[in-house]
Amino acid sequence: MTxxxxxxxxxxxxxxxRVQSARKKMMAKKTRTKGLIIVHTGNGKGKSSSGFGMILRCIGHGFPCAVVQFIxxxxxxxxxxLLKERFADICQVHVMGEGFTWDTQDRERDIAAAxxxxxKAKELIRDPLNRMVLLDELNIALRYDYLDAAEIADFLLTEKPEMTHVVITGRNAPDRLIEIADLVTEMQEIKHPFRKQGIAAQPGVEF
Structure with a gap:
C-alpha cells in the first residue's frame, strides 16, 4: 500500500x-418530481429483484404500492x-401468470392470462393512491405478442397518474417502451453459474 x-x-x-461544490450546484437545479416509467431489461440477472427492491423501498416510505406478475x-x-405475508396492508400482490411459456405450451391460454x-395492472395504475406499480415480466408477454406494446405505451402516457411510478421488467423490452420510459437499465450477463458451472437455481439468490 502506498x-x-x-x-x-x-x-x-x-x-x-471541488467535487462536492459542483454536485451541490447541480442538485440545486434538480427540483422537479414526477411519476416515472422505469424499464429493467437485458439478458442479465436481477431485473425482477431490482423491481421488488424498489417496491420494498416504497413500503419503507409508507407509500401504497402494487405488484402484478405476468409470466x-x-x-x-x-x-x-414476504410482501403477501407481512405487507399486505400497503402492497397488493397479484399473481396472474401461469408459468413459463415452455411450461404451459398453450398460446391461447397464455394470451388470456396476459x-x-x-x-388488473390498468386498474392498479389508475388508482392515484398507489405510488408504484411493478409489472413483473411484462416484457416477456410483449415479446411473444400476447399484448400490444403500442397499447400499453399509449395507456401509460395518457392515463397514468402524474405521481405514479410504473416499473416494467423482463428481457427484450420493445422499442416503444424504451422510447417512452424515463429510466431504462439494461442488465448485461457477463458470467452466470448456471451456464459456466452447471449450478442450479438456489433459494435466496434466484427465488
Missing part, C-alpha cells in the same frame, strides 16, 4: 471539496411471499 503523505491528503481534500407467477417467490394481468 504511504499517504500530508500533501497527498491535502490535495485529496481539496479535490473532493412466472406460478413459481415460488420469496420476495412475493390480458387478465394487464386489465
Amino acid at each position: 504511504e499517504q503523505t500530508s500533501d497527498d491528503n491535502a490535495r485529496h481534500a481539496e479535490r473532493m471539496a 412466472k407467477g406460478s413459481m415460488h417467490s420469496a420476495d412475493r411471499e 390480458r387478465r394481468a394487464w386489465e
